Amino acid sequence: MSSRRRFLTAGAAALTGCQNEEPSTSGAHMRAYGERSPHEKPVRVIRELTASKGTGSSRTPLHEIYGIITPSALHYERHHSGVPDIDPAQHTLLIHGLVEKPLVFSVDAIRARPAVSRVYFLECSGNSVGDNRGAPFPDVQGSMGLLSCSEWTGASLRSLLEEAGLKPGAKWVIAEGADNGRMARSIPLEKCLEDTLVVYGQNGEALRPEQGYPLRLIVPGWEGNINVKWLHRLHVAAEPAMSVKETAFYTELMPDGKAQMFTYVMEARSVITRPSGGMKLPVGGGIHEVTGLAWTGKGSIRRVEVSTDGGKTYHDAELQQPVLPQALVRFRYRWQWDGQEAVLQSRCTDETGYLQPTHAEYAAVRGLNSGYHYNAIKPWFVRADGSVKHV
């Protein structure tokens, strides 16, 4: 009992201190649907590209988020015709073309089917156009913020196509959205049968409007644009549609002057998100956790290394478990900063053995004409005054 009495005395003293710091306010009521604290300010940075509403992008504040799940409210956006307001009771998904039996599904019918939940990243293939062109944004949100990761839930596209019955000659599935622009992309049939999903769930609840409510495609590991939002039509065909988003956009001009089309897979990439451009470390060095994200469209990340000397030497980073295929992977590295100038960068290796290239290695193979699928190592310069800049 005597130790208990001592505790209560000590506790009371500490409590008084705390009450001085935190004036006791009457606690608020519970809420049917919660919101974040008014003290929290992270936002997506919006760039509208034309005078028309909702054409452009908004970027995830990668330097301000934790773990591997991106909050749905901060998931990146890239729209060509704004965000449509769709009543799910009126929305349908049509499957037609080279099928035995054309089908129309209500949203409820899709929701009632056997489901799959998977954590997958999405990255816009135009992420980091500025870095590719030697004019990077000053911070990681600008340079790399067209990248997010969610737990998606939906039906396998394979099950829907099997129900419709594929006809001989079927080789492509052309997916079209119900946005004003009727955004359409052609997907090889094999990928549709392998792991593509028609999803309605994101991080436990319905898809957010800006991620395709009420239905979108998830094409694991492939460029964001092909994960068609507001999905309302799947046309099974013998040839690709050659839609504007696979001819005029999302093609890649190679050094030899020819353009590559149908470059789907997002290759292995990583970036340090803290510390990163625009941040300020306390002067004089100290121990800092260097953390960031790695991902690959080709299976799983096997290794992430961090360099603090601009790539002369690398050290293995710790990978936060679980490491999931085609999902973001959080890495961490404990850095003893000596207070001098430093260049922080990470590189990753995926399960195929592919090693993320330097900018020079990338440019030698791919050239710098294209703004798409840039995945080179991203350095951050730390000055002796603690400020962090892009290189």
Added chain:
Amino acid sequence: MSSRRRFLTAGAAALTGCQNEEPSTSGAHMRAYGERSPHEKPVRVIRELTASKGTGSSRTPLHEIYGIITPSALHYERHHSGVPDIDPAQHTLLIHGLVEKPLVFSVDAIRARPAVSRVYFLECSGNSVGDNRGAPFPDVQGSMGLLSCSEWTGASLRSLLEEAGLKPGAKWVIAEGADNGRMARSIPLEKCLEDTLVVYGQNGEALRPEQGYPLRLIVPGWEGNINVKWLHRLHVAAEPAMSVKETAFYTELMPDGKAQMFTYVMEARSVITRPSGGMKLPVGGGIHEVTGLAWTGKGSIRRVEVSTDGGKTYHDAELQQPVLPQALVRFRYRWQWDGQEAVLQSRCTDETGYLQPTHAEYAAVRGLNSGYHYNAIKPWFVRADGSVKHV
């Protein structure tokens, strides 16, 4: 080219049909911080227990959520003194008592430390009091909705205690919240050193106010109440505090008339969330996906079985990967319903070999005096008219 022309023709025809169904509206602008569709209605059901503000619970709509991540806006709540509004710039965490060096941490100091992100469930030990007493709620949200799961990010409590330096005799850590009631619980030191976290992140962003913003404890697999919210003090002691929440509440009256205290671990449990009480299946049978959640405070779920005949026979359910320790596990079972009366129920086995008990098995061991830690098998009665009721 001819097949392409055919596609375009077919496409135009279908497009006309779709436009009739979905009048084209001008797409909306992007938003800095998103919200769900106005067509989406799932909410927490609030039960206020006293006339004072914010004393009671709100329950997660388990029948309406997907996957294993609970949307933060729908995470269950159980408060004893409402939700405090805390400015993180003013909030501190004090570590004192049997330590070499008492420490006060700012929230930023905790955020700057090496971090860990983990997916863990939380369950109120008073979840399903009604089922225990033979008066269950009619639906799964009422019966089981004090259950949620998030990706939490924070610092290991071990690292904080090591920095403070434990004195000989230290055996307990008494955690206190900054809510009006100064909710306090005593935690054995071993658990604090094993895997307990001081978290500030939930599903990628800051903790929500009703989950303890800006800091809370996460004590993996242990009853919700001990995961102290709005954490502002950790007192290292030789004995437990015997706080009101571990003497007058959260104790369990056994059949022999004695009460158990410090019953921390949430034992293995599962529940079918769809179909569940209050739902209606189409009359006449058909194929249905039976889905639900399983969890255990003791490591990982190894097996979930589903019965459609009230427990006479069981069939293995599919476990959605990844199966993570002390996290919710989503299970799925494809049920061919013959249209006749049926009783659906699930049972799970954890890595220790513990099998979730029936109500009778539970009552024989634990009695029914206590409303806490009830984890018996939960049956749902399906009538021939398709309606689903509690049993």
